Each structure stands twice: as C-alpha cells, then as structure tokens.
Amino acid sequence: GRLDNRVVDLEVREKSFPSFEIIAGSSVEEVDINLKDMLPGLFQGKTKTRRLKVPEALEYLTQEEEQKLIDMDSVARTAVERVEQAGIIFIDEIDKIAGREGGHGPDVSREGVQRDILPIVEGTTVNTKYGMVRTDHILFIAAGAFHVAKPSDLIPELQGRFPIRVELHPLGKEEFVRILTEPRSALVKQYTALMDTEGIDLTFTDDAICRIADFATIVNERTENIGARRLHTVMEKLLDEISFEGPDLLEKTVTIDDAYVTKMLSEIVKNEDLSRYIL
Structure with missing residues (x-):
C-alpha cells in the first residue's frame, strides 16, 4: 500500500498484430494461409516503455503471467468441439437475398449468395483459422421481415433446410x-x-x-x-x-x-x- 503512488517504467508489449490471409478458391471450403502462423518469429509484437503506477503495473504483469498459463491450442480444440456439437448460427435479414424466380440483375446475385450458404446449412467442413469445423450438427436459425419478398422466393433447396417456420407478431x-x-x-x-x-x-x-x-x-x-x-x-x-x-x-x-x-x-x-x- 505504501508504494501504490510510486511510478515505475515497464516494457509493455503491443497487443495488435498484423495479420495477413491469402484466400484461394471460390468454393465454400476455402484455403486460408495465415502468414503470422507460418512465420511466428516475424510478428512477435513491438514493445514500448510506459510509466505506470505500481497497482497498474502489478495488474498488467499478472495478466501477462496468466496468459502464459493458458494452453491456447487446447482452448481452440475445445471451442471447435463445442461449436460442432452445440453451436447455433443465426442468419438475420435473410429476406434480403430472396429473389423472384426468373429474375435478372440483382436477383441473380441473390440466388448466388443462397447457393453459397446452402452447403454450410446442409453440412460440410469449413476451414477456419482454428481448424476444420463440421457444420452437420450446428443449429441454423434464419429470420427476415419479408415485407417485399416471401419465404417461397428463396431457392427450394434452402427452403427445405428450414422446415420449421414461425411468424412473429409485430411489436405493440x-x-x-x-x-x-x-x-x-x-x-x-x-x-x-x-x-x-x-x-x-x-x-x-x-x-x-x-x-x-x-x-x-x-x-x-x-x-x-x-x-x-x-x-x-x-x-x-x-x-x-x-x-x-x-x-x-x-x-x-x-x-x-x-x-x-x-x-x-x-x-x-x-x-x-x-x-x-x-x-
């Protein structure tokens, strides 16, 4: 307590890292190359000297040591397992990609977006920075206002993947x-x-x-x-x-x-x- 007002110089590591990703392919299963993971020695982060009071310095050093105790590989594996077994993905504004049958221009691009979403909803393997993630057991929920378009304007394959439909009453x-x-x-x-x-x-x-x-x-x-x-x-x-x-x-x-x-x-x-x- 007597040293709480004393100011010390501390080497603080900047937390922001430059991240580069090269994405190849136009399919849903894309290839990500993270240069930071390939060259770990290149992006260690810069340090700068900061003048902190003793309580602030103690808190920062405590957080630094706590981070070293965490096995991030184990955390990533656990997170992927939980996502695959109990994950929920909510797709909002899905009515914005609904186009009328036989449409042209924007309607064609909307249908393309639907076909890109379809394999993920059906169940596939998606490559992420934390590893391969299977979407077979993930719950997908979609919502939209459908003031202009109708649910039937979605492509039939996507409609079939959302068999349960609920209409909500407007807010009063x-x-x-x-x-x-x-x-x-x-x-x-x-x-x-x-x-x-x-x-x-x-x-x-x-x-x-x-x-x-x-x-x-x-x-x-x-x-x-x-x-x-x-x-x-x-x-x-x-x-x-x-x-x-x-x-x-x-x-x-x-x-x-x-x-x-x-x-x-x-x-x-x-x-x-x-x-x-x-x-």
Missing part, C-alpha cells in the same frame, strides 16, 4: 414500454445519462413512457413498420430541443410527462407526410 405498445424501461441500456436510461453529462436531471413519468410507446405504435401502423427502431427517432425528436438548449437551461431538473410528449409529437404524428420523413 406494451412491448415498446418494456423496451424503453427494462433493458440495462434502455433508451430512457441512455438519454438520462446523456443529459446528466450536461448537469441536467432528466426524468420520465410512467405516463410519458406510455405515450411515447403509443406514438411509436401509431407511426409504425401508418407508415413502414420498422419495429423498435422507431423508438430511436421518436425519442430523438422528443428531446431535440432539450438536448440543444441543455447547457444553457437555468432549470437543471427536467421532467418529461404526458403533456410534454403530446405537445412535441402529436402534430407530427397526425401529419402522415411529416411522420414519414421525420419519425
């Missing part, structure tokens, strides 16, 4: 209220913390949160339904004046209630053209 007011309040990094908490950096104590009443969720639901129903993303634009429009004038406000305690939300958003929500381009 109740879900928006939960999204605004329950997550650790909920939007309400983010804006409260953001305004706190300007010395402003920002609070939201329960009625205000319900009104925000109500307006977001209305805009989604009248225009394109973009789900919870709508909350970002609604919150930004609601608080733009406070965010801009925050440092100059004389009253440092601001309460967002139902009346304030209605005042700031009701006219925009009523005008479908405005809500389409602003919210």
Whole structure:
C-alpha cells in the first residue's frame, strides 16, 4: 500500500498484430494461409516503455503471467468441439437475398449468395483459422421481415433446410414500454445519462413512457413498420430541443410527462407526410 503512488517504467508489449490471409478458391471450403502462423518469429509484437503506477503495473504483469498459463491450442480444440456439437448460427435479414424466380440483375446475385450458404446449412467442413469445423450438427436459425419478398422466393433447396417456420407478431405498445424501461441500456436510461453529462436531471413519468410507446405504435401502423427502431427517432425528436438548449437551461431538473410528449409529437404524428420523413 505504501508504494501504490510510486511510478515505475515497464516494457509493455503491443497487443495488435498484423495479420495477413491469402484466400484461394471460390468454393465454400476455402484455403486460408495465415502468414503470422507460418512465420511466428516475424510478428512477435513491438514493445514500448510506459510509466505506470505500481497497482497498474502489478495488474498488467499478472495478466501477462496468466496468459502464459493458458494452453491456447487446447482452448481452440475445445471451442471447435463445442461449436460442432452445440453451436447455433443465426442468419438475420435473410429476406434480403430472396429473389423472384426468373429474375435478372440483382436477383441473380441473390440466388448466388443462397447457393453459397446452402452447403454450410446442409453440412460440410469449413476451414477456419482454428481448424476444420463440421457444420452437420450446428443449429441454423434464419429470420427476415419479408415485407417485399416471401419465404417461397428463396431457392427450394434452402427452403427445405428450414422446415420449421414461425411468424412473429409485430411489436405493440406494451412491448415498446418494456423496451424503453427494462433493458440495462434502455433508451430512457441512455438519454438520462446523456443529459446528466450536461448537469441536467432528466426524468420520465410512467405516463410519458406510455405515450411515447403509443406514438411509436401509431407511426409504425401508418407508415413502414420498422419495429423498435422507431423508438430511436421518436425519442430523438422528443428531446431535440432539450438536448440543444441543455447547457444553457437555468432549470437543471427536467421532467418529461404526458403533456410534454403530446405537445412535441402529436402534430407530427397526425401529419402522415411529416411522420414519414421525420419519425
């Protein structure tokens, strides 16, 4: 404890390594050549001298020694085994690669992407930097909005690999209220913390949160339904004046209630053209 304030010079190794990969072949099973693995003596990392306090230096040295105790080859083997036996791959926005039958231009390239994905979903061996990985027992889950395309627009072979289909209900007011309040990094908490950096104590009443969720639901129903993303634009429009004038406000305690939300958003929500381009 008596030496905690003493500063020492320590040789610190930079953690960033240049990595070069040469990928040959256009098939799914590609060949990767990692020059860093072939020439380990070439990329040992540079060191630089840093002045650290004793507790910081002790923490760094402890981490360095802990890294030496880890068998990274064993870690990689275990990781590959777990991926092969209990891995889950989630493919989002799969509707973006669905093209109509007999299409031209972009539709042709979308079909090519589907055919590249197909062997991985069916089960194959993929070459990774950690070794060969079999995808036979990996669970694949795909999701998409399918506002324009339909699941039937995917190639038949890929449709057959996703036999279980579930249609989700659109998010409503109740879900928006939960999204605004329950997550650790909920939007309400983010804006409260953001305004706190300007010395402003920002609070939201329960009625205000319900009104925000109500307006977001209305805009989604009248225009394109973009789900919870709508909350970002609604919150930004609601608080733009406070965010801009925050440092100059004389009253440092601001309460967002139902009346304030209605005042700031009701006219925009009523005008479908405005809500389409602003919210």
